[in-house]
Amino acid sequence: MVIKILRDFTKRMFSMFFTSKKEIALGFYGPPNAGKCVTPDTEIVLHDGRIVSIGELFREYSEEIDFSEDKEVYVDIRKDNLIVPSLDPRSLKIVPKRASHIYAQKYNGKIIEIITRSGRKIKATPNHPLLRVSDEGVKFIRSGDLQIGNCIGITKSLSLISSLTIPQITTDVNFEINGKMIKAKSKFHNPKSITIPSYVDEDFVSFVAYVLSESHHGRNKIIFSNTDPLMLSHFQYLAKKLFNLDSILRINKNVPQIEVYSKTLNDWLSESVNMTPQLSGNKEIPSLLMGLSDNISSVLLRRLFDCEGYVPKTVRERGAEIEFSSKSRRFVEQVQILLNRFGIVGKFKKKEIKGQYYYRLLIGGSDNHRLFRDKIGFQLKKKSDRLDNLCEAGLKRNRFYLPIMNLLENIRKKENKTQGEFYLDSKHISRMVRDNRISYHRLGEMARKSNNEVIKTLAGSDNVWDDIISVTEKDYDGFVFDLTIEDNHTFIVSNGIIAHNTSLANRICKDWTGEEIGKVSKVAHETRSVQFKEEVEIKYKEKSLKFKLVDTPGIATKVDYEDFMKQKMKKKQAQRRAKEATQGIVEAIKWLDDMDAVIVVIDATENPYSQVNITIVGNLVARDIPVLVVANKVDLKKANIKKVEAAFPDYDVVGISAKYGKNMDEFYESVFNLAKKA
Amino acid sequence: MKHSFKNIYWFVIKKVKMGRKKIKGLTLQFIPYREISGLDSVERIKKLLKIILDNKVVVLQGRLRVDEESRLIEDTMVMIDNVKGFKGIELEVISGDNEGRSFFERFKSGIAKMIVGQQDAITIIGPASIVKEMKKDPSKLEIVMS
Missing domain, CATH: 3.40.50.300 (P-loop containing nucleotide triphosphate hydrolases)
Known part of the structure; x- marks a missing residue:
């Protein structure tokens, strides 16, 4: 020192x-702050687990400011202590940072829409910089200068932090509170009293996961249907344990279902946890559950994948990927953010079934599968057996590559090493040099032996690099927004793309x-x-x-x-x-x-x-x-x-x-x- | 810059109700340089701010040192936060420009500046509630009252 x-x-x-x-x-x-930036529908990840579109965020802080055309408005939000995860461009680590300003501007001109191989998308003005890796190292580059094949940064590891306590009901506007029991107020009925949990634990998380994934969530009922008897009884047990609610088992069209009727429960869920009954296209994980500890996050993911996940029977099946699908794009993106906690990166795909769009998150590659098995796993025997198959297959799909072979070759020449010594294995090197790409996985192995700063930073980064498959220019007329982050000047879009503020x-x-x-x-x-x-x-x-x-x-x-x-x-x-x-x-x-x-x-x-x-x-x-x-x-x-x-x-x-x-x-x-x- | 706001609090408290007073007419207060020449920075600023808080426009012979000037603005900011109705100040300096002068004259004024401070300038400071804006042309200064 x-x-x-x-x-x-x-x-x-x-x-x-x-x-x-x-x-x-x-x-x-x-x-x-007077840069131009992203379109209002760009969703930003906040450190407390919320995902908010930048347009909404601006409205939240600008309140009633009226801004006319040709005018730039920036709002100082340092006092509000808005913390966002932000990538440090030097160490490539994601750290929480405070946002200092939020900015809006009327913009009429071209915007650039970028889609990456893993299905991530961002719309930004041509001046808006994105993080890119190339032979020149890691640099920010104007999105207008990006081309197909360039690699931009997306998040790999991301840990959000949210509170473990569930906000308590203190006012008795909607509820009658009687010690630990609460009861919804109703003019005509006499609803059941229920108990409520006071903090987030495995049971609560499991219950929410069941409700989100396989339940019909109505205004005064929750109906959970599944064919697995273990899950059915678990749901029944959770309803009794958490809320002291008795449930009914019924067979509906040959599918057994557990029915829980309680207006109080649904009122409490929407008021306290912010989980209102939603159509399947608008489902989302409550922000309260986005930043839990590793153990509880893993339980949440396990339950979600048990219900909505799909694992192919054989390795030969097309894709050989663990699939999570939902009608709600945000839900799928949230699952990806939760998976980021364990360093698992999947790709997004959209699928049309009978005129309706479904969003899929596909986790491919045996590296990811092994991580998934070790950190999350399945409870269902059938799925976990299939996962074992995938893990042993040694699949190399969905690996991320970095176009930095020239950079590495220069380092190698400087260190005076042979290719075999430097890359630890002389296999495939000529192909790697020809295609100018090295896998993230291989770089990680090299970093263990190498002392080079560049390699260590790139391999130990909290992000991976995803190549662009499409760059389109579009006309745009409307408002664009930007968020200024202290020190690091980067923020993370909900689908994982790392953006720079201007x-x-x-x-x-x-x-x-x-x-x-x-x-x-x-x-x-x-x-x-x-x-x-x-x-x-x-x-x-x-x-x-x-x-x-x-x-x-x-x-x-x-x-x-x-x-x-x-x-x-x-x-x-x-x-x-x-x-x-x-x-x-x-x-x-x-x-x-x-x-x-x-x-x-x-x-x-x-x-x-x-x-x-x-x-x-x-x-x-x-x-x-x-x-x-x-x-x-x-x-x-x-x-x-x-x-x-x-x-x-x-x-x-x-x-x-x-x-x-x-x-x-x-x-x-x-x-x-x-x-x-x- | 080391800074403590303690020493300006005494009249902050005293003048809290200033904003409610109605302003009748305009008062200019002329201060010759010798009045402030003996004071140190803190006292100079204190003196000037006191007059400004009385809703008077200060016409000062000479000019403040640059660090005093920025210090004055800093203190003004603290006052805006603490004194109700106080919106800040307008400050402008006109000084004899050096450009038309010969080398000897510049040298002379430089020496004089070192010894007695810059006296061949006029500083005008007014509360923002009275002085709307000051327009400066190299040779003249226009003050717009609100």
Whole structure:
């Protein structure tokens, strides 16, 4: 540790004195987030197990903000502590991170729809970056630049955390509470009293799994039908044990079924666990059950697969895959997220039966099957025997491949090893090199013997790489959304695709130049709304410039909550926003001392005086920090660059259009000039 | 920057009800440089904010140091959170520009700045509830009242 610090220090000292290119700190002052992103139906995984579409999420936080066309709206949600799982692009590990802003914009133009081999799909604007692995290593790439055959990241291991306690009924609006017993209130009937469990355990999870998979769940009855006598009696036992409810066994069309009648039970399930009777197409696992411990998750999956899973009789049967199918897409995606906990990755397929669509999750490959047997397994003897067959077959389907053979060959040459030594086995290597792909499995075996950092990171990652089978461009007119995540800047879409959020600073130095932001460093600052990236490099006309990029909220000398109220916000909310704004400004001021040069971004369509305070620009100049004023959105009719120039008479003003990349030459020229001054 | 907000709390508490007062007319308060030259940063800011909280516009001879200026904005932010009706400030500086001057003149003013502080400038600070915006042209300053 000490040696590392010393080494870093000497390196830094060396670079300070002996290299002519000094890394300068370049500050972006402007709205913290102004990227374009994904369509509103994109569903995002939250750390507490919920899966929410980003459009809904935005509505949840924006409440009554009314946003008109051509306007970008970003909402600061740091106070709400929205935690999402996020992939650290350096270590490729998934860690929980806080979302700082949510953003919406009216967008009219092309969107890119990407479908991967395993059936995962994402719709995003061409500027939206996705994680990709190639011979150049792991990088974010604009979705507009992706091609068929490229490999993008999807989740492999993901652990969510939700509470173990079931929310208790405290108000007696709908229920009469009598000690541990509750009873639904009813005008005309006298419903049965039931007991309720207070925490999530194996029994409760099993009951929910049965209800979700093989039951008719009505408003006042649950009818579980199955041919397996063991499962029937288990369900009967659970109803009695958990809720003290007696059930009836009936044979309906030769299928035995267990009927449980209780209005109270169904009312309680929908109020407390948020499990309302749904049509089969809208079924979903309650978010309460999405982030349980490994043991209980495994029970939940076992019950679900016992009921809805299918295992082929013989290995020869087409696919030889464990199949889980449902009419509800979300249900299937949730099962995949639960399987991610054990590192099992399947593929999605859609199937049409009699004009209705069914979603299938297919788990293929003996690696996955073995994992499934060890971690989850089946209770039904028939299915578990079949699974044993699959495990022994040594199937290699559904393996994920990485197109990084050139990268590996370079490493091998550097380490001076033969192919046999490096890949541990000289089989298939020429084919691997020719096809430029290596299986994730093989990389994992290599990592055990190798000391190479790249191989270790790639093999130990929480994600796998899935190749794209279709990229289509579509016209889109509507709103697009984005979520800003602190530090890591990635979030996870419900079907497992890892997406990058975009920000204004990113947009300027990444989206247009095609250059990536190399590292995302963690800031040991108590405030984290200031984003901070090191070693950003932009290249323009054979010149290159390295700098540290600091993305901060704008600085103002006045904050009036009534301005927020003009956006149709409620008074209390407006006051809260105003308070957040003032705190953001205090943070941004603290960073002033560390800047070498500053780019102030102004929306040319709005009054420049109300955006970035001129005082602060004067202050920067008085500190001898060079300033460049960028007027964005000059493509719009409303834009008035003269007004911006009038507001900042002493400084260089460059008018650009971020959307269309207009006037970028002049912008880069100015950035290089600015860097010279710094 | 080390910062404690303790020292501004005393008048925060005192002026909590400020927003309810009705403003009658406009008061400008001129402060010569010598009034603040003897004070340290904290006291200068305290003095200025006190006047601003009385809904007066300050016209100050000279200008604040850059760190004082940013400190003033920081304190203003804290005040916005704590003082009802206070919306922030407008601040602008006009100073004699160096550009038309000869080398010797610049050198002279540089030395003078070092010794006595920058006096050849005027700083105008007003509460945002009174001053709507300030438009700056290199040579002139326009103040728009609300």
